[in-house]
Amino acid sequence: MGKKKVLVYFYPKADTPGCTTQSCGLRDIKDDIGRTVIVGISPDKPEKQKKFDDKYELGFTLLADTEHVVAEAFDVWKEKSMYGKKYMGIVRSAFLIQDGIVLNAWYKVSPADTPTNLLKELKK
Structure with missing residues (x-):
């Protein structure tokens, strides 16, 4: 990685309104x-x-974590609830990493906040 920073973000489901x-x-x-x-x-x-x-011509890497191994490692695979039904799923979150060190972590973020949070952090 060197001097590059990496934003790893987790989203529940591709091509749904919030994730889009x-x-x-x-x-x-x-x-x-x-x-x-x-x-x-x-x-x-x-x-x-x-x-x-x-x-959507995103132009960055999207990884398939079908067995939720990476999500569990980042502790974002959690029990959720919708309409009274409980299930396991991704908690929308993002991590800014450099040289293996997490510089910042955002949990339960709204979809529109991820870009804003990243820009604010990079300007520090």
């Missing part, structure tokens, strides 16, 4: 983040990730 807002927001600030690398991770299959990337 988050991912397209990051795409739209690529020119403002210098050499920072963006990596998106969700439990979707690789084919769905590729379609998502192609549809």
